Amino acid sequence: MSPDPAPAQETARAQEASHALESARPHDGARHLAPARVLDVDPLLDDPKTRIVVCCGSGGVGKTTTAAALGLRAAERGRKVVVLTIDPARRLAQSMGIDSLDNVPRRVKGTEGDGELHAMMLDMKRTFDEVVEAHADPERAAAILANPFYQSLSAGFAGTQEYMAMEKLGQLRARDEWDLIVVDTPPSRSALDFLDAPKRLGSFLDGRLIRLLTAPAKLGGRAGMKFLNVGMSMMTGTLGKLLGGQLLKDVQTFVAAMDTTFGGFRTRADATYKLLQAPGTAFLVVAAPERDALREAAYFVERLAAEKMPLAGLVLNRVHGSGADHLSAERALAAAENLEEPRIVDQADGKAGLRNSPETDGGSDSPEPSSPDPAPAPSVAELPDEQTSVDLVDQVTAGLLRLHAERMQLLSREQRTRDRFTARHPEVAVAEVAALPGDVHDLAGLRDIGNRLADNRRELPEPGE
Amino acid sequence: MSRLQVVSGKGGTGKTTVAAALALALATAGKRTLLVEVEGRQGIAQLFETEALPYEERKIAVAPGGGEVHALAIDPELALLDYLQMFYKLGGAGRALKKLGAIDFATTIAPGLRDVLLTGKACEAVRRKDRSGRFVYDYVVMDAPPTGRITRFLNVNDEVAGLAKIGPIHNQAQAVMRVLKSAETAVHLVTLLEEMPVQETVDGIAELRAARLPVGRVIVNMVRPQSLDAADLELVRTVPRASLARSLSAAGLGGARRGGHAERLVEPLLGQAEEYAERYALEQEQRSVLGELGLPLHELPLLAEGMDLAGLYELATELRKQGVS
Structure with missing residues (x-):
């Protein structure tokens, strides 16, 4: 797809009609989850005009892993990449061969090809300190850094992490050292945080209230500001009572010390915001095929559109497939019952061969997917006779069929959830990433995820033919 | 409480x-x-x-x-x-x-x-x-x-x-x-x-x-759901493919011969079982990690x-x- 989002969306609208036709085609079993538009990540990663990829989405959907896998893939396709992660799981940091990621990009060893992969983890306090140090003379900077109010703000203001992630992104981009920056967004309480926090912190630090707190005399002198002044003294009084006078004094000293750098905050927040809207930026919304995650994803998509942020598409992680998807859950369960029933008859009456009855296929009600009793079974090697052996094989086969039925039920649930998203947002290109049975532990694992992302197919080979 | x-x-x-x-x-x-x-x-x-x-x-x-x-x-x-x-x-x-x-x-x-x-x-x-x-x-x-x-x-x-x-x-x-x-x-x-x-x-x-x-x-x-237990998985590993194909065929899922419907199901079904086995092993491992915490442990389906x-x-x-x- 085009890396330039506006034309891409135009095209999308133009193509909607044909997609509608496409999705109406008969179910052929080869592609269960055919999205309206397929997101092709390789052209996006390869395009020299793509300078920033932002991965956003709700918690627990594999956002950080996706960011790392995209970074590795871009690097192995020849680009010089830095991945900025917010809070990687230890395993993920280790998978990039880095035991402790810190606020400085580190080269990841063991990548293939000519490109380079660097990784870093955001240290929000350190980043905040750097901003202060960059904007104030050493003496003033030291005073700010030592202020208890600053320490609380930099360590835990509700939006500090988001703000600092964007600040760091701005810094990395300004250095122009990398072809591509892949950034992972903080695990926000809600989708809004990451877009709102920078502005919020900016307006907070820069706002009326803080000015009131620090410069009451100036305002009090003017006519018409009486109410404000009354409100102010009442408020400082109340806040003082509430928080203890010391805190207020800390805030006032802090604000006074920060005075010179204040303008900087708003300006920087605005610059970062513009950077996110720039053509070189691509947003990827990451989700899993689950109701909550996709609801959150839809919310992101709408929000990004409202903010004119360039959305490249949706990465749908952990999508399940089946190499035998022409065998429905119902048929598989019916077949499993076929195999299990005669076995009970066998044991009771010794009548064999009932199971060969051809009419049993698909005729029964579709039963609940209850798991069979896990009776301990002897291994085939120690079987006494052939009939028992057949029974055991049937038992195994029935188990495989029930497993398949569960897979097919999962598959159709995922499809329904995803279709609901696609119906609401047909313009969004989707890349599906086949589910892995385990977690990622090394570069090979990340590479595998990258392949799955680019492949956009399911993990099992299609049945022969 | x-x-x-x-x-x-x-x-x-x-x-x-x-x-x-x-x-x-x-x-x-x-x-x-x-x-x-x-x-x-x-x-x-x-x-x-x-x-x-x-x-x-x-x-x-x-x-x-x-x-x-x-x-x-x-x-x-x-x-x-x-x-x-x-x-x-x-x-x-x-x-x-x-x-x-x-x-x-x-x-x-x-x-x-x-x-x-x-x-x-x-x-x-x-x-x-x-x-x-x-x-x-x-x-x-x-x-x-x-x-x-x-x-x-x-x-x-x-x-x-x-x-x-x-x-x-x-x-x-x-x-x-x-x-x-x-x-x-x-x-x-x-x-x-x-x-x-x-x-x-x-x-x-x-x-x-x-x-x-x-x-x-x-x-x-x-x-x-625990569809297959450890014993079942052991059996899955030991049973010959041809037997599975015959069993599938007996269940009404087509021919057991090479290229028959039942025979072609064997590979993908075994593939799924293998994935299941891998996940099963990982889950058991995580269960035992949680077991070591010495806290009441509950499972919801x-x-x-x-x-x-x-x-x-x-x-x-x-x-x-x-x-x-």
């Missing part, structure tokens, strides 16, 4: 769902529980399929057996206004403060302050009594912030100590801490049988214990049809069966 039940968990593990199911499970005959939301996500309203909750306690469900679940979405700004009203009788001045941005200021400058307000409100509900001296709520269940932030969130004392050394906020923090660190409180962690959430649970418990916060139960959510209101009742019944109420 602890009357304040705090539910945390890694993002994506379904902690809101588990908190709601727990509130339902605890609302046995004649009992009232209050389900509290602190992150402004309206997750409770979505689960109970009702409109967005206001900052007001209201009944949202009747539990099987006649108990009642009430819900409250705490808004920190409104909680602060409440609080000011209670202590300073501010009246209209409170609104003026809000207009000036003072409330926003006070609730956002220091997450510690915000958290004191949120936990303070929950503790107030725990201690509240009616005229006859009976507790208004038998249990308060809190859908708390995720594992990564839970210790900081509950350990308000430490958070506020550096900022407010004296004054009502300081006193409030002290009072809240007395409830949170007592046996009146239990912090439950929700996890999945996957490496990352389990690791985060283990780390979270260590942090909670270090802060002397009372850890309650570990609840494993979305446990997938993955609901085949996804989460809805009926599913919520199903999970509540399951929790009751496992003896949480």
Whole structure:
């Protein structure tokens, strides 16, 4: 797809009609989850005009892993990449061969090809300190850094992490050292945080209230500001009572010390915001095929559109497939019952061969997917006779069929959830990433995820033919 | 049993769902529980399929057996206004403060302050009594912030100590801490049988214990059905493919010969079994990691049809069966 989002969306609208036709085609079993538009990540990663990829989405959907896998893939396709992660799981940091990621990009060893992969983890306090140090003379900077109010703000203001992630992104981009920056967004309480926090912190630090707190005399002198002044003294009084006078004094000293750098905050927040809207930026919304995650994803998509942020598409992680998807859950369960029933008859009456009855296929009600009793079974090697052996094989086969039925039920649930998203947002290109049975532990694992992302197919080979 | 039940968990593990199911499970005959939301996500309203909750306690469900679940979405700004009203009788001045941005200021400058307000409100509900001296709520269940932030969130004392050394906020923090660190409180962690959430649970418990916060139960959510056990998997590995093809054919799934329908099913079905075996081994490993924590361990099934209101009742019944109420 085009890396330039506006034309891409135009095209999308133009193509909607044909997609509608496409999705109406008969179910052929080869592609269960055919999205309206397929997101092709390789052209996006390869395009020299793509300078920033932002991965956003709700918690627990594999956002950080996706960011790392995209970074590795871009690097192995020849680009010089830095991945900025917010809070990687230890395993993920280790998978990039880095035991402790810190606020400085580190080269990841063991990548293939000519490109380079660097990784870093955001240290929000350190980043905040750097901003202060960059904007104030050493003496003033030291005073700010030592202020208890600053320490609380930099360590835990509700939006500090988001703000600092964007600040760091701005810094990395300004250095122009990398072809591509892949950034992972903080695990926000809600989708809004990451877009709102920078502005919020900016307006907070820069706002009326803080000015009131620090410069009451100036305002009090003017006519018409009486109410404000009354409100102010009442408020400082109340806040003082509430928080203890010391805190207020800390805030006032802090604000006074920060005075010179204040303008900087708003300006920087605005610059970062513009950077996110720039053509070189691509947003990827990451989700899993689950109701909550996709609801959150839809919310992101709408929000990004409202903010004119360039959305490249949706990465749908952990999508399940089946190499035998022409065998429905119902048929598989019916077949499993076929195999299990005669076995009970066998044991009771010794009548064999009932199971060969051809009419049993698909005729029964579709039963609940209850798991069979896990009776301990002897291994085939120690079987006494052939009939028992057949029974055991049937038992195994029935188990495989029930497993398949569960897979097919999962598959159709995922499809329904995803279709609901696609119906609401047909313009969004989707890349599906086949589910892995385990977690990622090394570069090979990340590479595998990258392949799955680019492949956009399911993990099992299609049945022969 | 602890009357304040705090539910945390890694993002994506379904902690809101588990908190709601727990509130339902605890609302046995004649009992009232209050389900509290602190992150402004309206997750409770979505689960109970009702409109967005206001900052007001209201009944949202009747539990099987006649108990009642009430819900409250705490808004920190409104909680602060409440609080000011209670202590300073501010009246209209409170609104003026809000207009000036003072409330926003006070609730956002220091997450510690915000958290004191949120936990303070929950503790107030725990201690509240009616005229006859009976507790208004038998249990308060809190859908708390995720594992990564839970210790900081509950350990308000430490958070506020550096900022407010004296004054009502300081006193409030002290009072809240007395409830949170007592046996009146239990912090439950929700996890999945996957490496990352389990690791985060283990780390979270260590942090909670270090802060002397009372850890309650570990609840494993979305446990997938055990379709094949270890013995079955062993058989899968030993049975010849041709036998499987014959068996599939006997079940009515087509020809067993090479290229026949049944024969072509063997490979993909075995592939799925192999994936299942890998996951099964990983899950067993995670189970044993969780087992070593020495805490009551509960498992809730993955609901085949996804989460809805009926599913919520199903999970509540399951929790009751496992003896949480």
